Amino acid sequence: MNPWPFVIAAYGLTALATVATSLWAWRGAARAEARAAQLLSRD
Amino acid sequence: MHALANPRRFLSIAVPVTTWFFWGGIALILLGCWAGLFVAPADYLQGESFRILYIHVPAAWLGMGGWSGLTAAAIAQLVWRHPLAAVAGRATAVPGAVFTAICLASGSIWGRPTWGTWWEWDGRMTSMLLLLFLYLGYIALGRSSADRAETGGVSRVTAIYALVGALNLPVIHYSVVWWNSLHQGRSITLTSSSIDSSMLWPLGLTVLGFTFWFVAIVLLRMRAILAENRIEARLRRMSRG
Numbered sequence: 001m002n003p004w005p006f007v008i009a010a011y012g013l014t015a016l017a018t019v020a021t022s023l024w025a026w027r028g029a030a031r032a033e034a035r036a037a038q039l040l041s042r043d
Numbered sequence: 044m045h046a047l048a049n050p051r052r053f054l055s056i057a058v059p060v061t062t063w064f065f066w067g068g069i070a071l072i073l074l075g076c077w078a079g080l081f082v083a084p085a086d087y088l089q090g091e092s093f094r095i096l097y098i099h100v101p102a103a104w105l106g107m108g109g110w111s112g113l114t115a116a117a118i119a120q121l122v123w124r125h126p127l128a129a130v131a132g133r134a135t136a137v138p139g140a141v142f143t144a145i146c147l148a149s150g151s152i153w154g155r156p157t158w159g160t161w162w163e164w165d166g167r168m169t170s171m172l173l174l175l176f177l178y179l180g181y182i183a184l185g186r187s188s189a190d191r192a193e194t195g196g197v198s199r200v201t202a203i204y205a206l207v208g209a210l211n212l213p214v215i216h217y218s219v220v221w222w223n224s225l226h227q228g229r230s231i232t233l234t235s236s237s238i239d240s241s242m243l244w245p246l247g248l249t250v251l252g253f254t255f256w257f258v259a260i261v262l263l264r265m266r267a268i269l270a271e272n273r274i275e276a277r278l279r280r281m282s283r284g
Contacts, residue, residue: 003092003156010095010149011076014102018072018256021141022065025263032270039277 050269053127057262065259071252078245086242095153097245101253102146106174107212109139109257113181114209117202127265132205133185133197134264138257140178147171158225166218167226170211177208 079097086093112135119128150168151161162168181197181204188198219228230237238246 001156003090006092006152006156007080007094010098010152011080013148013152014098014145017141017145021138021260022256025138025260025267029263029267029270032267032274036270036273036277039274 050127050272054266054269057266061259061262061266064255064262068252068255068257068259071248072256073252075245075248075250075252078248083242083245089157092153092156093242095149096242097249099146099149099153100246101250102142102149103171104250105253105257106139106143106146106171107215108254109135109142110174110177110205110208110212112261113139113205114212117205120197120202121199121206129197129202130265130268131261132202134261134268136178136182136185137264138260140175140182142253142257143171143175143178147175154225160225163225165224165226166222167215167224170215170218173211174208174215177211181205181208 075097079094083094083097085091113132116128116132116135119125120132147168150171154163155161181201184201184204185197188201218224219226236243
């Protein structure tokens with residue numbers, strides 16, 4: 001059995017999950033902090 | 044720890060270090076994966092499929108480490124009433140669940156060419172699957188918790204749930220000792236390793252890299268939750284006139 005398709009699938013899945021989690025966390029923080037700064041600047 | 048109880052002080056440290064942890068982690072992950080895929084020699088028994096080790100082990104480490112973090116946060120929340128502990132617990136849950144899922148998926152993919160099966164209901168795999176369900180339960184409980192609107196974190200009930208769930212961690216760790224399993228025994232202890240050093244050093248890079256990256260994601264989530272808190276507090280003040 002050729003092992004490389006399994007190795008590539010495992011690394012590909014991990015890369016996808018890592019990128020998706022990074023984008024989700026980064027965008028969530030950036031949006032919330034920008035909105036908070038915008039609201040607080042009205043004070 | 045109490046020095047960081049003030050969210051403003053915490054943010055003054057968290058904001059600059061997030062970027063360093065994130066990009067430092069990504070650099071170590073890429074270097075470790077490259078070395079694991081192209082530099083480390085093939086295993087004499089498993090051949091090339093052993094290379095899945097370089098993502099499977101960090102995923103297992105962070106799946107279990109994430110729940111250890113939840114447990115520490117729960118203790119800090121329940122015992123010392125640390126204001127950021129509940130926020131840290133809530134921020135750790137999703138990345139912890141993601142890594143537990145990666146561990147299960149990569150282990151299953153590794154199992155097919157090595158054991159001839161995608162899944163086996165043995166102690167290690169079943170207790171790891173239980174950890175994923177515990178994470179999902181924690182996330183659901185945290186989202187529905189009554190305290191969230193006030194603190195941004197999870198409720199005391201959710202913190203107690205984290206403490207109870209921690210009982211699964213020694214079961215995962217010792218499952219390969221207690222029960223017969225297709226899963227291999229412990230290869231690395233605090234003092235020794237049965238893995239040859241030519242195969243071990245890329246693992247050190249990926250474990251360190253994914254750990255840095257995990258810390259960065261938790262810090263980003265905590266920053267988002269604290270910002271949402273400020274927004275909610277501001278909107279409440281506005282609605283009162």
